[in-house]
Structures are given as C-alpha cells and as structure tokens.
Amino acid sequence: MYITKKRIKGKEYAYLVKSIRLTNGKIIKIQKILKTIKKLGELEAEFKDYFREKEKNIFQNLALKQYSADSIFTELQTKEIEDIRTEYSWILNKLSKKQLQDLFDRFTINFTYESNAIEGNSLTLKDVQIVIFENTAIKGRSLREIYETRNSRKVIDLILKGKFGINEKDIIKMHKMLMRDIDSAIGYKKVPNFLLGRNIETTLPEKVPEEMHNLVEWYNEKSGKMHPLKLSALFHGKFEKIHPFEDGNGRVGRFLINTILADSNYPPLIIRKSQRIAYLKTLEDFDNGYTANLERFLLEKYKNTFKNFFQIYVKYI
Numbered sequence: 477m478y479i480t481k482k483r484i485k486g487k488e489y490a491y492l493v494k495s496i497r498l499t500n501g502k503i504i505k506i507q508k509i510l511k512t513i514k515k516l517g518e519l520e521a522e523f524k525d526y527f528r529e530k531e532k533n534i535f536q537n538l539a540l541k542q543y544s545a546d547s548i549f550t551e552l553q554t555k556e557i558e559d560i561r562t563e564y565s566w567i568l569n570k571l572s573k574k575q576l577q578d579l580f581d582r583f584t585i586n587f588t589y590e591s592n593a594i595e596g597n598s599l600t601l602k603d604v605q606i607v608i609f610e611n612t613a614i615k616g617r618s619l620r621e622i623y624e625t626r627n628s629r630k631v632i633d634l635i636l637k638g639k640f641g642i643n644e645k646d647i648i649k650m651h652k653m654l655m656r657d658i659d660s661a662i663g664y665k666k667v668p669n670f671l672l673g674r675n676i677e678t679t680l681p682e683k684v685p686e687e688m689h690n691l692v693e694w695y696n697e698k699s700g701k702m703h704p705l706k707l708s709a710l711f712h713g714k715f716e717k718i719h720p721f722e723d724g725n726g727r728v729g730r731f732l733i734n735t736i737l738a739d740s741n742y743p744p745l746i747i748r749k750s751q752r753i754a755y756l757k758t759l760e761d762f763d764n765g766y767t768a769n770l771e772r773f774l775l776e777k778y779k780n781t782f783k784n785f786f787q788i789y790v791k792y793i
Contacts, residue, residue: 713762
C-alpha cells in the first residue's frame with residue numbers, strides 16, 4: 477500500500493491505495509480517502525478489513541463473470557473459493573521472508589509425507605522432516621523411500637515458486653526429478669501399467685505421446701474459461717487415466733494439481749493418507765465417466781487444507 481494525494485477543485489485529498497493484479501494480468505487500484513494522515517503502518521492496520529473485503533468482492537465478481545457456475549462450482553462455492561484465494565494472498569504478504577520460507581517448508585513436509593504415504597511409503601512425518609531438512613538417512617528405511625522424499629521436496633519447492641507450467645516438457649522434467657536415483661525408466665512408459673485397486677485400462681504405451689499432447693491442448697483450450705480448481709480436478713482425472721509413466725503417476729498427478737493452482741495464485745492442497753480409499757474411489761468414478769465426485773473431493777481438500785494448515789499456521793505466529 478501507499479499514500480497518494482489528489483487535488484480536486486483546488487482542494488487536496490489524501491488516499492491510501494492498494495494495487496492488485498487480476499487473474500487476467502490487469503492491475504487495478506483500490507483506494508480509501510483519508511481524513512487524517514498517519515504513518516503507513518498505522519493506516520494499513522486501520523483499514524486492513526476494508527481493503528480485504530474490497531479485494532474479495534473484486535475477485536468474486538471477476539470469477540463469477542469469467543467462469544460458468546454448475547452443480548458443484550455454484551456461485552456460493554465460487555465466492556468461498558475466491559475468499560480463500562484472497563485470504564491466502566494476504567497471508568503471504570503479511571509474512572516476513574523467514575516466516576514465508578517456514579510456511580512453505582512445513583507445507584512441503586506435510587504434502588510430501590501424505591502424497592508418498594498414499595503410494596505406500598512407510599516414512600513417518602518425523603522421518604520426512606529429518607530426511608528433508610537434516611539430510612540424514614533413517615535407519616531401517618529403504619533408500620528408495622528416502623530418495624522419493626528428497627526428490628519430492630525439490631519438485632514442490634519449484635511448484636510453489638511458480639517454476640513449472642502445464643506442458644509436456646515440464647511434466648517429463650517433474651517426473652525425472654521425482655525418480656532421480658530411483659528408476660531408470662524416465663519419460664513415457666514403454667510397457668503397460670498394472671494398477672492394484674483400480675479396475676481400469678490405462679493408455680497403451682504407443683498411444684501415450686498422442687494422448688498427452690491432446691491433454692495439454694485440452695488444458696490450454698480450457699484455461700481461462702474454466703475455474704482453475706475445477707480444471708485441476710478434471711486434468712488430474714484425465715492424467716491418471718492415461719498413466720503416462722511406468723512409475724510415479726500418482727505423485728506427479730498430485731504435483732500437477734498444485735501446479736495449476738499455484739500458477740493462478742490459489743493455495744495448494746493436500747490429500748491425506750487417511751483419505752486414500754475415498755480418493756481412489758473418486759478416480760475410479762472418473763474413469764467410469766462420473767467426474768463430479770473428483771471435483772467435489774478436491775474442492776473439499778482445497779477448503780480443508782486452507783482451514784487446517786494455512787490458517788492454523790498464521791494463528792500461531
């Protein structure tokens with residue numbers, strides 16, 4: 477925020493101004509006329525709620541105008557999603573550089589633990605913290621589990637910094653980073669997948685390049701027309717049905733959910749190990765043509781992650 481002055485009909489007025497960048501890249505300004513001029517920090521604290529509500533209303537109206545409502549992403553749900561997006565932005569701006577790094581480190585630990593645990597990794601949350609930040613092996617744990625954890629941390633770090641996009645080059649790079657020191661089968665699969673717990677046929681190896689190209693084209697066509705959270709759900713379902721790699725598809729797929737969200741300035745989400753059965757059921761439903769359950773599931777995780785992770789963190793700083 478900053479203070480500016482305007483002269484209107486010979487009289488000078490002071491305003492507190494906040495610039496915000498819209499999802500379309502356009503920058504607009506919110507302003508509040510000041511009766512008295514104080515220190516900037518005092519004014520920011522005094523009018524914090526005013527600017528926050530104004531910003532929420534702007535993003536709510538923009539989203540309602542830009543994206544069509546449906547039975548899951550109703551107008552009410554869209555408003556709530558945008559409220560969370562605005563609150564997340566305010567949280568990031570509120571934190572010091574050190575606090576922001578701590579927040580992202582804690583998210584990385586939690587996301588990595590839960591995502592790897594869904595795939596059967598036996599490291600505990602404490603183990604993950606030690607492996608990631610103390611660079612220490614854990615006695616009795618396999619090297620594969622340790623490498624999975626270290627590699628996941630590096631991918632998440634780049635996602636949160638906005639270094640990945642939704643394109644084939646970045647998706648393959650993401651997979652390569654995840655599988656470093658684990659598997660030589662980097663790149664699209666050469667043999668069919670065999671999935672435990674899912675009664676579905678994935679894309680044959682020879683058709684993967686074409687289907688991945690089509691998936692990215694579909695994403696580019698829908699981007700900006702479909703709400704990013706809904707888009708992330710549908711993209712995830714399509715990606716998992718293709719299953720383009722021999723290993724690591726689930727983890728890369730969950731990376732891509734958060735890539736789509738982060739690229740549009742929405743907070744990332746976590747799918748918990750405790751929700752594994754429900755999560756796999758939504759993917760099975762998606763495979764069978766029922767997409768709504770996966771959309772509803774990720775909408776719930778989006779809200780829960782913000783409430784139970786990001787808001788809790790800020791409460792105690």
